[in-house]
Structures are given as C-alpha cells and as structure tokens.
Amino acid sequence: MLSILVYGAVTSAIYAMLAVGFTLIFGVAGVLNLAHGAFYGLGAYAAYVLTARLGWPLFPAAITAVAAVALFGVAVERWLIRPLRHSALAVLMITIAVGLLFEQAMYLLFGSEARNVPAFINATWGFAGLDIGGQRLLTLVVGAAIILTLWLFIQGTRLGAAILALSQDREGALYVGIPADRIYAVVMAISAAIAAAAGVLTAPFLTVQPTMDLLPMIKAFSIVIVGGLGSIPGSILAALLLGYSETIVAYAISPAWTEIVSLVAVLLTLILRPAGLLGKRAAF
Amino acid sequence: MTVPLLEVTHLNKRFAGLVAVNDVSFTLDAGEIAGILGPNGAGKTTLFNLLTGFLAHDAGSVRFEGHDLGGSLPHQIVNRGLARTFQLCRPFAGLSVIENVMVACLAPRVRRRERPERRAREIVDAVGLAHRADTAVETLPYGDLRRLEIARALATRPRLLLLDEPFAGLGAGEIAPLSDLIRRLHAAEGLTILLIEHRLREFMQLVSRVIAMDFGRIIASGTPGEIVRHPRVIEAYIGRAAENLTSGGAHGAA
Amino acid sequence: MVGDRMRGRQAAGMIVILAALAGLPLFVRSDYFLGILSVCFIYGIWATSWDFMSGLTGRENFGHALFIGAGAYTAAFLNGKLGTSPWWGLPAGGLAAGLISLVIGVPTLRLRGPYFALAMLAAATIMQRLTLIFWQYSGGEEGIPGLDPMFETKTAIYYLCLCGFVGITALLLLFARSPWGLILRSIRGDEAASQAAGIDVTFHKIAALVVSACCAGIGGVLYAHYQEAVTPDVFSVTLSITIIIMVYVGGIGTLYGPAVGAVLLALLPELLRGLGQYRLWVYSLVLIFILFFAPGGLIAPLWRRVAAGRP
Numbered sequence: 001m002l003s004i005l006v007y008g009a010v011t012s013a014i015y016a017m018l019a020v021g022f023t024l025i026f027g028v029a030g031v032l033n034l035a036h037g038a039f040y041g042l043g044a045y046a047a048y049v050l051t052a053r054l055g056w057p058l059f060p061a062a063i064t065a066v067a068a069v070a071l072f073g074v075a076v077e078r079w080l081i082r083p084l085r086h087s088a089l090a091v092l093m094i095t096i097a098v099g100l101l102f103e104q105a106m107y108l109l110f111g112s113e114a115r116n117v118p119a120f121i122n123a124t125w126g127f128a129g130l131d132i133g134g135q136r137l138l139t140l141v142v143g144a145a146i147i148l149t150l151w152l153f154i155q156g157t158r159l160g161a162a163i164l165a166l167s168q169d170r171e172g173a174l175y176v177g178i179p180a181d182r183i184y185a186v187v188m189a190i191s192a193a194i195a196a197a198a199g200v201l202t203a204p205f206l207t208v209q210p211t212m213d214l215l216p217m218i219k220a221f222s223i224v225i226v227g228g229l230g231s232i233p234g235s236i237l238a239a240l241l242l243g244y245s246e247t248i249v250a251y252a253i254s255p256a257w258t259e260i261v262s263l264v265a266v267l268l269t270l271i272l273r274p275a276g277l278l279g280k281r282a283a284f
Numbered sequence: 285m286t287v288p289l290l291e292v293t294h295l296n297k298r299f300a301g302l303v304a305v306n307d308v309s310f311t312l313d314a315g316e317i318a319g320i321l322g323p324n325g326a327g328k329t330t331l332f333n334l335l336t337g338f339l340a341h342d343a344g345s346v347r348f349e350g351h352d353l354g355g356s357l358p359h360q361i362v363n364r365g366l367a368r369t370f371q372l373c374r375p376f377a378g379l380s381v382i383e384n385v386m387v388a389c390l391a392p393r394v395r396r397r398e399r400p401e402r403r404a405r406e407i408v409d410a411v412g413l414a415h416r417a418d419t420a421v422e423t424l425p426y427g428d429l430r431r432l433e434i435a436r437a438l439a440t441r442p443r444l445l446l447l448d449e450p451f452a453g454l455g456a457g458e459i460a461p462l463s464d465l466i467r468r469l470h471a472a473e474g475l476t477i478l479l480i481e482h483r484l485r486e487f488m489q490l491v492s493r494v495i496a497m498d499f500g501r502i503i504a505s506g507t508p509g510e511i512v513r514h515p516r517v518i519e520a521y522i523g524r525a526a527e528n529l530t531s532g533g534a535h536g537a538a
Numbered sequence: 539m540v541g542d543r544m545r546g547r548q549a550a551g552m553i554v555i556l557a558a559l560a561g562l563p564l565f566v567r568s569d570y571f572l573g574i575l576s577v578c579f580i581y582g583i584w585a586t587s588w589d590f591m592s593g594l595t596g597r598e599n600f601g602h603a604l605f606i607g608a609g610a611y612t613a614a615f616l617n618g619k620l621g622t623s624p625w626w627g628l629p630a631g632g633l634a635a636g637l638i639s640l641v642i643g644v645p646t647l648r649l650r651g652p653y654f655a656l657a658m659l660a661a662a663t664i665m666q667r668l669t670l671i672f673w674q675y676s677g678g679e680e681g682i683p684g685l686d687p688m689f690e691t692k693t694a695i696y697y698l699c700l701c702g703f704v705g706i707t708a709l710l711l712l713f714a715r716s717p718w719g720l721i722l723r724s725i726r727g728d729e730a731a732s733q734a735a736g737i738d739v740t741f742h743k744i745a746a747l748v749v750s751a752c753c754a755g756i757g758g759v760l761y762a763h764y765q766e767a768v769t770p771d772v773f774s775v776t777l778s779i780t781i782i783i784m785v786y787v788g789g790i791g792t793l794y795g796p797a798v799g800a801v802l803l804a805l806l807p808e809l810l811r812g813l814g815q816y817r818l819w820v821y822s823l824v825l826i827f828i829l830f831f832a833p834g835g836l837i838a839p840l841w842r843r844v845a846a847g848r849p
Contacts, residue, residue, distance in 0.1 A: 032652050034600075034659075083830065089598060090829050092655070093786070096600075096779055097829075100822045214775060218663045221656045229651065256671040263664045270645040270653055338730065362736035370734070376727030378791075379720070387724040390717050391736025400717065440736045 004247050010136045012243025013143030017198035018216050019223035019235040020147060021191030027167035027230030029184045030088070031081060035095040036195055037217030038102035042069045043196025044203040044212065045106060048115045058120050066196045073192025074185050081188075082181065099213060106210035117203035139201040146194055147236065154232070163187060167230060222262035226269045228276025237277055241265075287350045289314045289444055289476050290335075290366075295344035297327075297334055297500075304330040306500035308344070312444065317470055317477045319487050321511065322497035323520060328480045329371060331497070332446050336368045337361045348444070363393040367442035371449045371480075373429040375421040382408055382417040384432055388439035403439060411435040411465060427458040431465070438469065445469075447479035451486060459486055466490060488512070496520070548845045559700055569692040573764075576696050578804040579703035580761050585784040585800035586793055587753035590710045591746045593791035594719060596726030597647065598655045601662030602781050604642070605635040605751040607773035609758030611669070614682040614768040624686050627759040635755025636748045643747040648740045650729070659775065666773035681769035688763045695764060702760055706753050707797045713749070714793050722746055726791070776818065783825045789838025799837045 022036045046065035050056045056064075076098055084090040121134030154160035162183055165173040174180055198216075206212070223242055227234030242265060246258040269276060288311035297305040305327045312318055320328050333339040335346055337358040346353045348366050356364075376384050385407050389400035408417050411431045416424065424432065430450060437445055450466065451459050463486050469475050481487040488494075488508040496504040496511055498520040504511055511517055563572060584606060592599045612634040613627030642661055646654040669676040676682070689695050713719055724732045725739050732739050762768045771777065781800070788799025803824075807817045828835065 032655070080826075087833075089596075090833070092598065093782070093825060094829055096782075097822045097825045100776075100779060100818055104816075104818050104822065214663060215667070218660045221660055225653065225656060259664050259667045259671065263660060266657060266660060267641075267645055270649065270657070274649050274653070336734070338733075357738075358730075358733040359736050359738045362734060367736075368734055370731065374728045374731040374734075376724040376731060378727055379723060383720055384724075386717070387720055387732065387737065388735035390721055393736055436731070436735055 004244075004251055006132055006140075007136075008244040008247035010140045010243075011247055012240045013140045013147075014198055014202055014216075015219055015223055015243050016147055016236050016239035017143050017194050018220040019227070019239050020150065020232055021194040022217075022220045023224045023227070023230055023232060023235045024163075024167075025184075025187050025191045026224070027232075028163055028170075028187045029166075029180075030170065031077075031095070031184075031188075032088075032092055033095050033191070034092060034217070035076065035098035035102070036191070036220060037213030037215075038099045039069050039073060039192040039195035040199040040216050041102060041106065041208075041210075041213035042072060043199025044117065044206075044208045045110070045115075045199075046196070047200045047203050048110075048117045048208055051118055052116065058118065062120075062197075062200045065200050066193050069196035069199075070189040070193035073188045076192075077185050077188035082184070099217075102213060103210045110210070112210060115208040117208060119204035133205060135201075135204045142197070142201055146197060150190070150194070151232070159183070159186065219262055222266045224276075225266050226276060228278045231276065231278045234276055234278030241277075288312060289316075289349060290478075291345075291347040291350075292335070293345050293347075295331070295334060295346065296342045297330055297339060298342055303500050305334060305341070308497075308500070308502055310495055310502065310505065312476060312478060314443070314476050315474060316493060317466075317479070317491050318493040318495065319491035320478065320480045320495050320497060321484075321487070321517070326497040327500035328497060329448060330500075332368060332448055332480065335361075335446060336366065359391070362440050362442075363391055365393065365441065365443035366446070367437040367440045367444075368446040369433045369437050369448055369450065371452060373426070373433045375424070375429060375432055377422060378420075380418050380420055381413055381424065381428075381432060384421060385435050385439050388436045391440050394439065394441055397441070407435050407439045410469075411438070412461075426453055427455075427462070430454060430458075430462060434462075434465070434469075438473075442475065444476045444478065447477060447481075449480050449482065451481055451483045459483065463490060543847070544845050547847065548841075551841075551845065556704065560697075563693045563696055572692045572696040574805065574808050575801075576692075576699040576764055577761070578801040579699040580757050580764065581781070581784065581800040581804040582703045582797045583706050583757035583760070584754055584781045585788065585796040586707045586710055587750045587757065588781050589785050589788075589790065589793050589796040590714065590753070591743075591750035593785060593793070593796070594714060594722040594726060595743050595746055597743060598782075599658050599747075599750075599778075600655050600782070601658030601660070601775075601778050602750075602754055603773050603775070603777040604658060604662035604665055605639060605754035606758035606761070606777065607662070607665060607669075607768075607770075608635040608638045608751075609755030610762040610768045610772045611676065611682075612755070613759040613762045614685055617685050617763070618682040624688050624763050627763065628756055631759035631762075632752040632756045635751040635758065639747045639751030640744070643744045647743045647747065659778070662773050662778060663775060666770050669770040669773065676770075679770065681767055683767040685763055685766045685768070687766055688760075699760055699764070702756065703797070703801075706756070707793065710749075710753065711793050718742070723791075780818075780821060783821045785835075786825060786828050787836050789835030792835075792838040795835055795838030795841065798841075799835065802837070 018040060022033060025031050025033050043065050046068055047061055050061035050064060051058060080094045080098065081091055084094055119135040121138050124133050154164055162178050165178060166180060166183055223238040224235050226242065227238030242262055246261045249261055250258050290312040293309045295305055295308040308331060320331070322328050330339065334341045337353065337356050337360070348364055351364065353361055376387060382404055386400055386404040388394070389403040394400060394403055408414055411434060413428060413431055413435060416428060421432065434447070434450065450462060454462065466477065467490065470477055479491070491508060494506065494508055494511040495502055496514065496517045503516045503520060504514040506514070566572065584602060588599060588602045591597065609631030612631040613624070616622045616627050616630055617624050642657055646657045670678055687695065688698055721737055721742050724735070724737065725743060729739055758772060761772070784800040784803045785796040787803055788797065789795030807820065
C-alpha cells in the first residue's frame with residue numbers, strides 16, 4: 001500500500017515534469033512539439049557525457065546539462081520553428097525531424113547500448129518495511145519543487161503574466177503588444193529545461209539509449225490530452241491520475257498492462273470529455 | 285394558422301458566465317426578408333451559430349418547419365433546408381470556383397433531386413460568376429468571394445438562408461449589384477432570408493422586418509420605419525455613438 | 539486545348555513508366571534487385587494510402603504504421619500460427635487494419651485540434667510495446683518468423699507487388715478525382731464551411747481513414763510475406779515518419795507524387811551503397827530541405843512541368 005503511494009508519486013512527478021512543458025509550449029505558441037522527448041533524452045545524455053565521460057562532479061553537471069538543453073530548445077525555436085510558423089503542419093514536421101536527428105545522432109555518437117549515469121544519492125531509505133532508492137525520492141522532491149517554482153513564476157511575475165495572457169487569448173495578447181517572439185523563446189527554454197531536468201534526474205534509474213525519447217513523449221501527450229490541451233493544472237492532475245493508475249495496475253495485475261493504461265485513458269477522455277479534465281476550450 | 289417557417293423560443297446561450305444570447309424569441313414566415321440589427325457584441329452571430337447548429341444552445345428551442353433542431357449537427361440542419369454564409373468569407377482553398385459550389389451540390393439534400401454538376405453550373409451562372417468558374421479561389425477579388433459565399437449556401441437548395449453581413453468589406457460600387465442579387469434570389473427561388481448587416485441604408489431597403497438586438501436580447505421588432513424611431517434602438521445606437529465621441533472611441537476597443 | 543495536351547502527355551508518360559516497370563524482369567535477372575523494387579512498391583502503397591486520408595483532408599496521421607502492423611501481424615497469425623494460405627491474409631489484414639482505424643478514428647476525428655495526430659502516434663507506439671510485452675503470443679523482439687511467401691519466385695512476387703501498388707494507387711486516384719475526393723479536399727480547405735455546405739465531415743473523414751487503413755494493411759500483409767516474417771518494427775514511429783517524409787518529397791495531396799516519391803526514396807539508400815546506415819539522416823535532412831525550400835514537394839511539381847512541356 002505504502003509502496004504504491006510512494007512509487008506512484010515518483011512516476012507522477014516524472015510525468016508531470018514532461019507534460020507541463022509540452023502543454024505550456026502548445027498553449028502559448030500553439031506548437032505541438034514532437035521533439036519534446038528529444039529534450040528529455042538530450043538531458044540524460046548530457047548528464048552521461050559530463051559525469052561518466054568527462055568526470056565532472058554531479059551537481060555542476062546536472063545544472064550544465066539542463067542549461068545546455070534549454071539553449072538548444074531556444075535555438076530550435078529561433079531557427080527551425082519560427083520561420084515555419086505560418087503552417088502548423090510544417091512546424092509539426094520540423095519538430096519530428098529534430099526528434100529523428102536526435103535519435104540518429106545518439107546512435108552515431110554513443111551506439112545503441114544503454115548507458116549508465118551515476119546516481120546523485122546512493123543511499124536507500126527504508127521505512128515501514130519499504131526500501132526506496134534515494135534517487136527516486138530526489139526525483140520526486142525536485143520534480144515537485146520545479147513545478148511549484150513554475151507555478152509561482154507564472155502567477156507572480158510580469159513575464160509569467162504575459163505567458164498566461166498569451167496562452168489564454170493569443171490574438172488579444174498580440175493585439176495589446178505582448179512581444180510574442182521573445183516569450184515563445186522563453187517558454188521553449190522553460191519547456192526544454194524541465195524536460196531535460198526530468199532526463200537528468202531519471203537517468204540513473206531508467207535506461208539511457210537513443211530510443212529513450214519516444215515513450216516518455218507518448219506519455220506526455222496522453223497526459224496532456226487527459227488533462228486538457230494547454231492547461232497546466234490539468235496536466236498536473238492528469239499526471240497524478242496516470243502515474244497512480246499505472247502503479248496500481250502494475251501491482252494489481254502486472255507491469256505489462258501499464259502501457260495500455262494511457263491509451264485507454266486517452267480514448268476514454270476523447271469519448272467522454274473531449275476538452276480534457278480541466279480544458280477550458282471546448283474541443284468541438 | 286399555418287406553422288411559421290422558423291420559430292425560435294426563449295433561446296439562451298452563455299459563455300463562461302457571459303450571456304451572449306438571452307431569452308430570444310421570434311418567428312419567420314415563409315417568403316420574408318427579415319434583418320437583425322444591433323451593435324457589435326449584441327449576440328447576432330452567436331444567434332446564427334445557434335440556429336445553424338455550430339453552437340449548442342443552453343435553453344429554449346429552435347423549430348424549423350415545425351421540426352425541433354435541438355441537438356442537430358450543422359450538416360443535418362443544412363440538409364433540412366436552412367443554410368448560412370459566414371461573416372468572413374470561407375472559401376475552400378485549393379479548389380476552383382465551380383468546385384467550391386460543387387461541394388455544396390454534393391450534400392444529400394441536393395443530390396437526391398438533381399445532378400450536382402448541373403446544379404453547380406446553374407448557381408454559378410445565377411450569381412454571375414460563370415466567367416470565373418475555373419478560377420482558383422485564391423486569386424478571386426473580394427466582391428466575387430462574397431458572391432461565392434452566397435452561391436455555396438444557395439447551392440444547398442435552402443428554404444431559409446441566413447446571411448451574416450453579406451456586404452462586409454465591399455466597396456460602394458459592389459453593394460448595389462449584390463443587393464440586387466439577394467432581391468432577385470428572393471423573388472425567383474421563393475427564398476426566405478434572414479440577414480445581419482451593419483450598412484444601415486442598404487439593410488433598410490432590403491428587409492421588410494427588423495429585429496433589433498442589444499446585449500443578447502431582442503429590444504424591438506417591426507418594420508424598418510418603426511425601428512428607426514424606436515426609443516430603445518435610438519438609445520442603443522445613438523447613445524453609444526455619443527459615448528464613443530466623448531470617450532475617444534474607447535468603447536469600441538474594449 | 540492546353541489542358542488536353544497536358545493530359546495526353548501525362549497519360550503517355552504513365553504508360554511508358556508502367557511498361558518499363560512491367561518489362562523490367564525480362565532484362566534484370568537479379569533477384570536481389572527485384573526484391574528491393576518489390577519493397578519500394580510496398581512503400582508506394584503506404585505513402586499513397588497515407589496521402590489519401592491525410593493529404594486530402596489535411597488531418598495528419600502520425601501512426602500509419604499502426605495499420606501496417608495490424609495487417610502484417612494478422613497475416614503472420616493466420617499463416618504462421620494457424621497455417622492458413624497466405625492469400626487469406628490480404629482480405630483479413632485489410633479488414634483488421636480497417637477495424638482498428640475505426641477504434642481510433644471514431645473518437646478522435648469528430649474533434650478539432652491535434653487529437654487524431656496524437657492518438658495515432660500514441661496508439662502505434664503502444665502497439666509496438668505490446669508486441670514486446672505479450673511475447674508469448676507475438677514472438678516479442680523476434681516476431682513471427684517462417685511465413686510462407688506468396689509466390690515461389692522473386693519475379694512473381696515483383697509482379698504481385700507491382701500490381702498491388704498500381705492497383706491501389708489507381709483506385710485511390712480515382713476516388714480522389716471523384717466527387718468524394720472533392721468533398722475530402724473541401725474538408726482540408728475549411729472544415730466548418732464544409733459543414734455549412736451540408737457535408738457530414740466526420741463521416742467522410744472516418745470513411746477516408748478506413749480506406750487508407752485497409753490499403754496500408756494490405757501493404758503490411760504483402761510486406762510480411764515478402765520478408766517471410768514480421769517483427770515489432772512494422773509498428774515503429776520511424777516507419778510512420780519515413781512514410782510521411784516520402785509523401786512530402788512527392789508533393790502532399792497529389793497521390794501520384796507520393797507514390798513515385800516513395801519508390802524513389804526507398805530505392806535511394808539501396809542505390810548509394812553504404813548509405814543504408816545513414817538512411818534516416820538522409821531522410822531528416824531531405825525533410826528539412828523540403829520544409830524550407832520546396833513546400834510543394836519535388837515530384838508532383840516536376841511532373842506537372844514536364845507534362846506541360848516546359849523545360
């Protein structure tokens with residue numbers, strides 16, 4: 001029972017980190033970023049290179065990895081997405097191309113085998129007969145902190161207010177002179193950084209290999225659809241919902257069935273409540 | 285008494301707390317040309333969207349030829365004989381003029397009765413676009429796009445046609461021919477027409493009855509002559525205009 | 539009329555190309571090369587069927603491999619596990635893909651927004667995972683080997699794939715140029731306006747998806763029996779995306795462009811030996827090039843110019 005509670009929370013935190021950034025850039029810039037998984041993967045690989053190859057200490061390596069991916073996200077937005085913004089399909093395709101190039105580049109540089117990243121915390125906590133890896137707990141705590149910080153940032157700063165305005169009414173916001181291009185870049189940086197942070201944090205206990213970008217991204221989509229496209233609270237709620245239901249399914253039936261949970265959740269949401277749990281716009 | 289062509293009773297629609305259409309009731313008889321008048325944001329286009337199934341109403345009912353349209357989808361309503369145009373022209377990009385009209389002729393209502401190709405030719409002729417039949421819509425001048433918009437609605441063989449600001453964006457010289465076209469269609473096809481328009485002069489000449497709206501409600505209804513003298517209409521229009529003058533047009537931007 | 543001459547040239551060009559493809563096995567006796575071309579034709583089926591739904595209606599499908607895999611695994615179960623004739627796979631695989639397309643299409647295609655695209659991508663990926671997880675039934679990573687080929691000789695298989703490719707492309711082109719195709723293109727132009735013209739857009743989108751899925755499924759069956767095995771790769775996102783890139787190169791929404799583009803692009807890495815490993819690099823760079831410099835694709839505009847007699 002306790003293990004479901006804790007492992008469910010860890011899974012939910014990872015999902016929330018992935019989904020929040022994905023929904024943010026969609027809500028604000030209308031960009032459906034199919035390279036989001038690549039940001040997550042790049043974070044993990046950057047952590048691998050800095051620690052295992054270059055021998056950096058863990059914390060500077062983690063910060064550098066996240067910052068580098070954020071810069072990469074800005075570059076993608078500036079040079080690849082922005083020139084194509086007139087066509088939603090072209091934007092979608094270019095983000096796909098970025099994702100594909102990520103996988104191919106990782107194959108070429110590091111091969112297809114899984115890589116190991118040292119854990120930040122090697123200790124395990126045991127309580128009430130349960131052993132939990134310190135890295136997982138760290139992921140949970142840092143993930144929650146990141147999302148809380150993002151929330152405070154959006155609610156409490158001028159830049160955050162501008163981001164919120166763009167996501168709620170893009171035309172209105174453009175009309176009153178919000179500098180959209182700059183904000184798109186900022187949001188892309190935030191979105192990429194959070195995905196990279198998830199990659200860095202989970203790298204020690206999940207596999208780091210070229211195809212690692214896909215499944216987390218699928219989970220992010222599913223969560224975002226269930227939560228309501230563009231809604232941050234919705235995606236957090238949906239992350240909790242999916243994280244816990246997968247954990248429960250894994251314990252109650254078998255880990256094999258967890259993959260089906262998100263697909264069923266997506267189809268049910270679309271049938272019963274297409275706008276998602278907390279979607280403000282009707283999807284029709 | 286015969287059943288009216290369109291009977292709207294106590295129609296309501298709200299968006300996130302804002303009441304867009306508030307307790308609207310009216311009827312249209314077959315063969316009328318009626319108009320809806322009202323300032324921006326009065327709920328006219330929302331009303332059209334409710335009548336044509338593009339939005340679902342929260343309360344009230346819409347009956348067309350005695351048939352309740354509640355829950356019907358837009359294409360089902362069109363196939364019952366209630367067609368519309370859009371305020372902004374929405375041609376099918378990538379298709380030619382005749383193809384644009386053909387699409388509407390492929391609706392089940394038309395297909396049952398006649399060959400789509402013939403109907404499309406007929407309509408394109410009737411609205412005066414025959415010489416542009418094979419032109420790509422992307423290169424069409426705005427006035428012709430307006431005609432195409434009407435042609436497409438007309439092609440579905442409507443009994444009632446809703447025109448959302450048919451003269452919007454047209455130059456002075458383009459309005460009279462389009463106005464004539466609408467009058468001709470009314471006469472020739474026995475069409476009932478309900479239109480929204482801001483160009484008061486053309487509007488008043490065209491319609492035989494006016495429904496005036498403000499803040500989602502019907503505030504007056506009558507002949508054009510009665511409406512321009514109606515105190516509440518004057519208040520809604522003139523009062524606003526005066527307010528605009530004094531506050532430097534802030535009302536329009538808000 | 540210029541249009542008539544253009545149509546005449548196009549027809550003449552088509553006949554020449556088809557005759558050349560039909561006569562090829564008389565001159566090229568390499569089984570290896572005929573095999574490669576057979577696969578190219580199967581890619582042609584996949585790209586054309588993708589374009590029929592997504593190119594015409596403008597609803598992008600990021601998981602076409604879902605239908606391919608459904609067809610391929612149906613064929614593998616029937617032939618490999620139940621031992622039925624490979625020919626039963628063709629209708630059964632097409633049907634299975636069509637049914638799956640209904641499961642995804644009915645809830646998502648009535649909505650506006652990116653739901654259909656995302657659901658397709660998610661469904662294909664999850665199916666691939668499921669083939670690994672339920673390995674007892676699906677053979678896991680190894681897939682299901684030991685399928686019977688449709689014919690004994692590579693030449694016969696070549697003709698089978700050519701016929702499938704030409705037949706499906708011709709059928710879909712016929713649909714695309716019929717009133718139905720006009721309806722689908724109007725949906726791409728403006729969905730709400732199409733509804734206002736009395737068209738049941740949801741029905742037509744779903745119908746187009748089912749047709750597209752059946753064709754892709756049949757392509758999947760041909761592929762499974764050509765390989766004489768299936769592996770989970772038939773569900774892969776890489777395959778879905780490769781197909782979309784082929785469509786882009788051909789010219790989205792034209793059907794004949796993607797048909798030709800797919801054959802050429804599938805052939806390219808085989809011709810440039812040693813490039814096979816960098817196939818996806820080439821494809822991604824080609825995609826980026828096209829997005830920035832040739833949004834209409836390469837094949838269809840070229841074909842139109844040649845047919846119009848311009849240099």
